[in-house]
Amino acid sequence: DTAVSQTPKYLVTQMGNDKSIKCEQNLGHDTMYWYKQDSKKFLKIMFSYNNKELIINETVPNRFSPKSPDKAHLNLHINSLELGDSAVYFCASSLGPASGRVSYEQYFGPGTRLTVT
Amino acid sequence: AQSVAQPEDQVNVAEGNPLTVKCTYSVSGNPYLFWYVQYPNRGLQFLLKYITGDNLVKGSYGFEAEFNKSQTSFHLKKPSALVSDSALYFCAVRPHNTDKLIFGTGTRLQVFP
Numbered sequence: 001d002t003a004v005s006q007t008p009k010y011l012v013t014q015m016g017n018d019k020s021i022k023c024e025q026n027l028g029h030d031t032m033y034w035y036k037q038d039s040k041k042f043l044k045i046m047f048s049y050n051n052k053e054l055i056i057n058e059t060v061p062n063r064f065s066p067k068s069p070d071k072a073h074l075n076l077h078i079n080s081l082e083l084g085d086s087a088v089y090f091c092a093s094s095l096g097p098a099s100g101r102v103s104y105e106q107y108f109g110p111g112t113r114l115t116v117t
Numbered sequence: 118a119q120s121v122a123q124p125e126d127q128v129n130v131a132e133g134n135p136l137t138v139k140c141t142y143s144v145s146g147n148p149y150l151f152w153y154v155q156y157p158n159r160g161l162q163f164l165l166k167y168i169t170g171d172n173l174v175k176g177s178y179g180f181e182a183e184f185n186k187s188q189t190s191f192h193l194k195k196p197s198a199l200v201s202d203s204a205l206y207f208c209a210v211r212p213h214n215t216d217k218l219i220f221g222t223g224t225r226l227q228v229f230p
Contacts, residue, residue, distance in 0.1 A: 004160075031216055041205060043220040056217050090160060096216065104149050104168055104211065106218060108160040
């Protein structure tokens, strides 16, 4: 299936731990994103990468570090987890202008529900 | 500041009736406009977009949206609602000079049989 996939789907951990969320897309897109959806369903962008290069960093704490080993993967590592990090994290991808085939819309993964206790 | 407003937290409509979910935006220039739908415990699904051209755009599942530049609005519409349309709907804008999407706060659509 062509899609944006994320692992794990659920993540429950204690404060102070370090955890990672993985994202992969097989849509041939060159731009990937991380969004955070809080308990009130508000969605906000965190990062975007274009062809492994960081493009957007929206005032996210340094504890969050994205890593893009190639343009099909964008992982999110979170250090020293805090209660306020509990949220659903969505990965997304799109075709950027550099590809010559801009699609404008972004395609989202199923989300990772992170619960910090 | 750039923002998207969805003034209704919830819209209730009877099955078979037309529905409208409202969206207005405050973004400089001519942004790209999108609607997404989120079903419970699922990711966001792309419904439709306005980039340029005809102000009325058609999308998935019979939904359409009308771009109104003077009112900076992009309301989502469907002529005849289905119970299965019940979900959370997000309006989003993408300013021309960035890849990021700015989302509204979402509107929960409830279609009653």
